[in-house]
Amino acid sequence: MRKHQSLQYILIFILAQIAWLSLLGLWIYRYFSINYPEAGSAQPHPMISERANVVALVGGLILLVAVSVGMSLLFAWLNSQLKITQLYDNFIANVTHELKSPLASIQLYLETLNERRVPRQKQEEFVRRMMMDSARLNTLINSILEIAGLEQKSAAYCFEVHTAEPLLRSLVEEGAEQFKLPPERVRIVGSAPCRCVADRDALRIVINNIIDNAVKYSTGKPDILVHFKCSYKNLVIEFRDRGVGISAKEQKRVFEKFHRVHDSNAPSVKGTGLGLYWVREIIKTHGGRVSVSSEGKNQGSVFRIELPIYNTAKKRYVNRLLKVTQRRRRETGSEEGGNGVQGQ
Amino acid sequence: MRRAPRKGETVFKGSKILLVEDEESLAVGLEYNLTREGYRVTRASDGKEALECFRSLEFDLIVLDIMLPYLNGFKVAEKIRERSPQIPILMLTARTAAKDRVKGLEIGADDYMVKPFHLRELLVRVRGMLRRKEWYRSSVGSAPSVRLGRNEIHFEEMTFRSGERMIRLTPHEAMVLKYLIDRRDKVVSRKELLENVWQIPGHVETRTVDNFILRLRKIIEPDPANPIFIKSIRSAGYMFTTGK
Numbered sequence: 001m002r003k004h005q006s007l008q009y010i011l012i013f014i015l016a017q018i019a020w021l022s023l024l025g026l027w028i029y030r031y032f033s034i035n036y037p038e039a040g041s042a043q044p045h046p047m048i049s050e051r052a053n054v055v056a057l058v059g060g061l062i063l064l065v066a067v068s069v070g071m072s073l074l075f076a077w078l079n080s081q082l083k084i085t086q087l088y089d090n091f092i093a094n095v096t097h098e099l100k101s102p103l104a105s106i107q108l109y110l111e112t113l114n115e116r117r118v119p120r121q122k123q124e125e126f127v128r129r130m131m132m133d134s135a136r137l138n139t140l141i142n143s144i145l146e147i148a149g150l151e152q153k154s155a156a157y158c159f160e161v162h163t164a165e166p167l168l169r170s171l172v173e174e175g176a177e178q179f180k181l182p183p184e185r186v187r188i189v190g191s192a193p194c195r196c197v198a199d200r201d202a203l204r205i206v207i208n209n210i211i212d213n214a215v216k217y218s219t220g221k222p223d224i225l226v227h228f229k230c231s232y233k234n235l236v237i238e239f240r241d242r243g244v245g246i247s248a249k250e251q252k253r254v255f256e257k258f259h260r261v262h263d264s265n266a267p268s269v270k271g272t273g274l275g276l277y278w279v280r281e282i283i284k285t286h287g288g289r290v291s292v293s294s295e296g297k298n299q300g301s302v303f304r305i306e307l308p309i310y311n312t313a314k315k316r317y318v319n320r321l322l323k324v325t326q327r328r329r330r331e332t333g334s335e336e337g338g339n340g341v342q343g344q
Numbered sequence: 345m346r347r348a349p350r351k352g353e354t355v356f357k358g359s360k361i362l363l364v365e366d367e368e369s370l371a372v373g374l375e376y377n378l379t380r381e382g383y384r385v386t387r388a389s390d391g392k393e394a395l396e397c398f399r400s401l402e403f404d405l406i407v408l409d410i411m412l413p414y415l416n417g418f419k420v421a422e423k424i425r426e427r428s429p430q431i432p433i434l435m436l437t438a439r440t441a442a443k444d445r446v447k448g449l450e451i452g453a454d455d456y457m458v459k460p461f462h463l464r465e466l467l468v469r470v471r472g473m474l475r476r477k478e479w480y481r482s483s484v485g486s487a488p489s490v491r492l493g494r495n496e497i498h499f500e501e502m503t504f505r506s507g508e509r510m511i512r513l514t515p516h517e518a519m520v521l522k523y524l525i526d527r528r529d530k531v532v533s534r535k536e537l538l539e540n541v542w543q544i545p546g547h548v549e550t551r552t553v554d555n556f557i558l559r560l561r562k563i564i565e566p567d568p569a570n571p572i573f574i575k576s577i578r579s580a581g582y583m584f585t586t587g588k
Contacts, residue, residue, distance in 0.1 A: 104459035
């Protein structure tokens, strides 16, 4: 994808070069055709010089516009690349922090156990904490590695037709359990009897990331209300939390890759800036849309996911997703598609 | 040569440490180890809580993470320094960038450790910092300020006054000055400074001392290129004179 894009910009660059060189040629031609009329004729033919003038004016203008458009496109592209580089540096700093913290903790416990006589009960606690830290490391490493798979678009997914409600209900419940939230903290309302095409593991990443955000950006105990609904064409899932909210300016940017909200009121500093980017990419691949809204500071935020209902909306796109998965299954033989995108 | 008030390690038992760390797992492990060393530990898990604890209780040392919710470690350190120039701060961080290190030390952290760290090293540094603080306090008590010509160094407030101008000294700067002034007209080697003020083995990084002295001269000397107070003694070290 990225390779394709940079080729496109190389082409724009070459075309712009050709345009300005032609412009130069055209002007030189005009200069000579006016000042040095063909040898033999005593004076320039009025028709010829007239035509050369018109050609030089119109052609020159077109070429000039082409040059300036080409240059602006290149400038915009360079600018966006610079921004990505900057965000990437940020990302590296965040990932370093995220990787080193659990590692520091594991090392500390190992050295403690090695150098001190620790009572049995404490030993057990330390081991439990170390296992939690290593699980955290594993999750983080997996999620960084998986992004490459996600960016390959539909190839890595395992699409199947599901009835929406049981699938979503079980995923939300699993998510709540993973973040150790009791059922009353994650309430589910509404119903969704419609069918949709989805990759269970990918949707798990989506739901876990949204729950994770709600937990991280809640000042007190998190409180999440999940609302299912089947509209005319779309399955709609809303996650409403009571966290710190997202300012209007940030709402547009939270789904960008590596973007992180810098808010001194936010209770948490953990994160890589990838979570919501994956959410958007995964939902996009499913043919759906994700958006966020917030009433303002400390008013919580609402993440809204729309997925096309099977056989009702985006039929051709959704059927293609199913076909890609079927073809891949055939190619890999009886091997079930568990090697797709892993859950968090 | 060791500084005078060394009464054995037990002196620091019961020292009160404020541990500011938002990673619960790491915080629990550190608390356990510091408590086993005999310190009394109070834990805070974000910047705001850290400042609240600091304002309501007395501490002998602060272990401070940098990446903290609400208020980062740099800001916390700044606020703490405004109120208490002397309390030792050990910064603990996953950031490795040199500029973070420099920033931490400039704000007035006494020491800086990068995660993951070794338990033993951490404990040695904590002990060193407590010892240094104790030495500084007892030696400042006898002479809280020193006049240098028209200027004055106030060790308790950690300031340097030159007429209207006032410069805040970092704990390290104040300690090095104090150490040199206490031994005025005697040569102090780089090794000695490293071992007694920095609390690190004297065979490493003697250049640290040289750079540090350059900085000090910029603060206290009227003409840093021709020092009259802190003189270099060739192949021996430094000597403080009252500028005769």
